[in-house]
Amino acid sequence: FVQKLNELAAQYGIKFGSWELGKEVNFLDITLYLDGSNKIQYKLYTKPTDARNYLRTDSFHPNHVFNSVAFSQMLRVANRNSQEETRQSDLQQLKSDLHRNKAVVSTQSTGQTNCGFILALAHT
Numbered sequence: 001f002v003q004k005l006n007e008l009a010a011q012y013g014i015k016f017g018s019w020e021l022g023k024e025v026n027f028l029d030i031t032l033y034l035d036g037s038n039k040i041q042y043k044l045y046t047k048p049t050d051a052r053n054y055l056r057t058d059s060f061h062p063n064h065v066f067n068s069v070a071f072s073q074m075l076r077v078a079n080r081n082s083q084e085e086t087r088q089s090d091l092q093q094l095k096s097d098l099h100r101n102k103a104v105v106s107t108q109s110t111g112q113t114n115c116g117f118i119l120a121l122a123h124t
Contacts, residue, residue, distance in 0.1 A: 001034060030080050044080040044090050054103040070098055 005025075006015055016025060024033035031045040046052070055061065055069050077094055081087035097103075 005032070005040070029076075035083075041082045042080065043083065043086040044077055052097040052101075054098060054101045056102050058102065066103060070103065073098075 001023075002016055009015065014027075024031050026045045029045055030042045032040055032042050035041045054073070055066060057066050073094055074091065077090045078087060081090060
């Protein structure tokens with residue numbers, strides 16, 4: 001696995017030592033791992049010290065900023081998971097984190113929240 005990963009990463013100037021790898025490796029904000037059929041997969045990685053705090057809606061920012069934070073985090077989760085099950089799990093965690101942080105915005109005209117698209121994506 002290490003040899004194959006180093007071959008793929010060599011063009012980017014990245015080299016992994018064998019002491020760094022087992023069945024998975026954390027690199028930036030993804031975890032690369034081998035699935036049951038020995039294919040390289042990836043999923044979102046967050047450091048254990050990440051508090052998952054987001055911009056609260058009671059701060060003095062325009063609504064579009066709050067929506068942008070939620071939307072960009074949703075895109076991050078969706079793009080950093082190669083498997084549907086890890087994507088769904090991470091989207092549910094994001095939804096929970098946004099609610100916990102009071103980072104959910106309601107639009108006055110529709111009553112929908114910026115978590116609406118996350119909920120819709122998490123249920124697909």
